[in-house]
Amino acid sequence: xxxxxxxxxxxxxxxxxxxxxxxxxxxxxxxxxxxxxxxxxxxxxxxxxxxxxxxxxxxxxxxxxxxxxxxxxxxxxxxxxxxxxxxxxxxxxxxxxxxxxxxxxxxxxxxxxxxxxxxxxxxxxxxxxxxxxxxxxxxxxxxxxxxxxxxxxxxxxxxxxxxxxxxxxxxxxxxxxxxxxxxxxxxxxxxxxxxxxxxxxxxxxxxxxxxxxxxxxxxxxxxxxxxxxxxxxxxxxxxxxxxxxxxxxxxxxxxxxxxxxxxxxxxxxxxxxxxxxxxxxxxxxxxxxxxxxxxxxxxxxxxxxxxxxxxxxxxxxxxxxxxxxxxxxxxxxxxxxxxxxxxxxxxxxxxxxxxxxxxxxxxxxxxxxxxxxxxxxxxxxxxxxxxxxxxxxxxxxxxxxxxxxxxxxxxxxxxxxxxxxxxxxxxxxx
Numbered sequence: 001x002x003x004x005x006x007x008x009x010x011x012x013x014x015x016x017x018x019x020x021x022x023x024x025x026x027x028x029x030x031x032x033x034x035x036x037x038x039x040x041x042x043x044x045x046x047x048x049x050x051x052x053x054x055x056x057x058x059x060x061x062x063x064x065x066x067x068x069x070x071x072x073x074x075x076x077x078x079x080x081x082x083x084x085x086x087x088x089x090x091x092x093x094x095x096x097x098x099x100x101x102x103x104x105x106x107x108x109x110x111x112x113x114x115x116x117x118x119x120x121x122x123x124x125x126x127x128x129x130x131x132x133x134x135x136x137x138x139x140x141x142x143x144x145x146x147x148x149x150x151x152x153x154x155x156x157x158x159x160x161x162x163x164x165x166x167x168x169x170x171x172x173x174x175x176x177x178x179x180x181x182x183x184x185x186x187x188x189x190x191x192x193x194x195x196x197x198x199x200x201x202x203x204x205x206x207x208x209x210x211x212x213x214x215x216x217x218x219x220x221x222x223x224x225x226x227x228x229x230x231x232x233x234x235x236x237x238x239x240x241x242x243x244x245x246x247x248x249x250x251x252x253x254x255x256x257x258x259x260x261x262x263x264x265x266x267x268x269x270x271x272x273x274x275x276x277x278x279x280x281x282x283x284x285x286x287x288x289x290x291x292x293x294x295x296x297x298x299x300x301x302x303x304x305x306x307x308x309x310x311x312x313x314x315x316x317x318x319x320x321x322x323x324x325x326x327x328x329x330x331x332x333x334x335x336x337x338x339x340x341x342x343x344x345x346x347x348x349x350x351x352x353x354x355x356x357x358x359x360x361x362x363x364x365x366x367x368x369x370x371x372x373x374x375x376x377x378x379x380x381x382x383x384x385x386x387x388x389x390x391x392x393x394x395x396x397x398x399x400x401x402x403x404x405x406x407x408x409x410x411x412x413x414x415x416x417x418x419x420x421x422x423x424x425x426x427x428x429x430x
Contacts, residue, residue, distance in 0.1 A: 023140075023152050024296040028114075029165050031204050032125050032158040035118050037168040039232060039305035041102070042110040042152060043298035046145030051099045051110060054092035054140045056120045057083030058127050060153065082139060082151045089123045089136065096310045102235035102297070109297060111235040114138050114154065115310030124158060134158045162257040166293025167207030169230065169309040173200040174265070174283065174316050185338070185359045186318040191273055197265030197316055199283060205292060206257040207306045211285040213266035214245040218277025222389050228312035232287035232305045236297065245282060246272070265316070273320050278341055278357055281316040285309070312386055317359070337361060337409050337422035346427040350401050354392040354427075356409075360385055361420060364411040368418070371396065371407045378405070400429040 022043040030036040042051075061082050098113035116138075128134040138154040159165055175182040176197045188194060201209070216223065223243065231239045248266040255261055266281065288306030295303040319340055338359040348354055356369055369390050371379040383390050397405075405427055411420040 022298065023154055024298070025154070025293065027155040027157065029159040029292060030116055030121065030156045031165055032121055032128075032160065033118075034121060034204075035170045035310075036114075036116045036121070036165065036204055037170065037308050037310045038114045038116075038154075038166055038293055039295050039303060039308045040112045040114055040154065041295040041297050041303060042112060042140065042142075045108045045110055045142065047108070049108075049142050049145030049150075051112070052141045052143045052149075054097070054112075054114075054138065055083070056089040056091075056116065056124075056136055056138055056156070058087035058089060058124065058132060058136050059084040060137060082153070083137070089120045090117060093117065098229075098233060098310060100235050100238070103237065109235075111295075111303070112140065113233055113308060113310045116156065121158075124156070128158060163206040164292060165205040166308070167203065167205035167255070167288070167290050167306045168293070169201060169203050169285070169307060171200075171202035172283070172309070172313050174198070174281075174314050175200075176316060176318075184314070184316055185340070188273065188318055188320055190276060190320055190322055192320075194268045194271050194273065194318060196268055197281070198262055199265060200260070200262050201255070202260045203255060204259070205290075206255060207290060208288045209253045209255050209263075209285065209307060210251070210288050211283065211307075212250045213248040214282045214284055215248055215266075215271060216245050216280040216282065217272060218275055218279070220245060222387055222391070223280070223282060223315075225312050225386060228282070228315070228386070230285040230287070230307050230309045230313065232285075232290075232308040233310070236301060236303050239287065242284075248281075271318075276321045277319070279318050279320065281318075283313050283315075285313070317357075317388070337411055337420050339407075339409060339422050339425050342425075342427045344425050344427075347430045348397055348427055350429050351394050351398045353394055354396055355389060356392065356407060357389045358409050358422070360388045361411050363413055363419065365414040366412040368410040368412060369407065370410065371405055372424075373400070373403055373405045397429045403429050405429065 024041050024043065028038050061084055096115040100111050102109040102111045124136040134157065136156050138156055140152045142150045142152065174197065175184055176186055176195050178195050186194065226234065227243050231242065248270050253263060272279065285307045287304045289304050290306035293305045295305055297303055340357040340359065341355060342348065364385055367383045369379070369381045369383055370377065371392070379392060379396055381390060406424045408424045409422045410418050413419050
């Protein structure tokens with residue numbers, strides 16, 4: 001039972017400090033009945049040292065001794081797992097791995113967003129209900145540094161989802177509030193005011209949700225995954241590097257520890273609707289002060305982490321066009337996969353970059369974009385979920401004046417099986 005508690009150890013002799021990794025915060029309150037996201041800073045990594053894996057367990061081996069400072073002695077390379085056998089709860093899914101190299105003064109740090117899946121929290125709760133200690137452990141293994149592999153431990157203390165848990169987003173759902181059938185994508189005539197929209201937030205803790213609504217215009221560069229992350233999810237020095245788009249309005253809401261809330265979207269009257277093309281409405285969440293989860297970077301800088309999220313935020317899409325374009329788009333919308341751009345019968349200039357866009361389906365792990373001419377495949381590209389957009393290389397239309405091409409999208413699930421296909425859509429290179 002003694003191994004379930006942290007012991008204070010002061011054993012840092014001169015010359016061995018470079019073999020020690022610190023983490024802050026080193027102990028956090030987490031939700032006992034659902035997912036939790038926490039911003040962490042691993043401090044003073046050796047040159048070339050990288051994170052290898054992360055996992056949770058209920059009990060540590062007696063050899064693993066950590067202090068309240070969060071510093072951890074390296075475990076010999078032959079000790080492959082510091083957890084007591086049979087107490088492993090799960091590993092960090094790759095889709096939630098947000099580890100980023102960061103700099104703070106003369107130190108090389110690593111920022112990490114520890115996203116605890118609901119299954120791990122449930123396992124820990126079941127063990128606690130059976131009489132085990134209510135704390136469990138997040139373990140990050142580092143490799144490539146001096147002294148071999150290191151395992152750094154963060155204590156996770158189970159709590160409710162209330163005010164003592166760091167303020168983090170665990171799910172975000174956006175929609176246009178269209179009567180009869182809410183939608184995440186709309187096709188509207190030029191000059192038409194869009195319907196109102198809303199965002200449903202599921203969160204832990206309590207805090208100030210501060211941010212802004214922005215919109216991408218036709219011709220704007222596509223938002224990257226970093227652009228779609230909340231500001232608090234990124235290292236401090238990267239937060240100001242997120243690309244800015246056209247500002248619609250700012251917002252600030254205090255969220256009580258209720259766990260969920262529905263907030264209005266941007267004022268529809270302010271959304272652009274005169275230029276033909278595809279638009280995206282972006283929810284940009286700024287970092288706010290968070291007493292329960294602020295992370296010390298080790299050089300006097302405190303990384304505020306209010307509003308951290310382990311996933312890119314969704315977007316709302318709308319397409320503006322003339323009556324002919326809209327009729328063609330709506331006639332071509334069928335099945336689970338709805339194609340957006342280019343519209344049916346589009347005339348594209350040779351050598352131009354062709355941008356393909358579509359409406360995503362929740363089950364897809366990958367999309368396969370196929371482009372053909374006269375039954376011959378010209379392009380087959382795999383696209384990950386998120387952007388719902390692909391910019392084809394210029395050679396696709398180069399030297400093809402007068403050629404008719406067609407394209408479609410195939411949705412692939414996590415087992416690599418195609419489960420949905422759009423209809424073929426044609427366009428011409430002029």
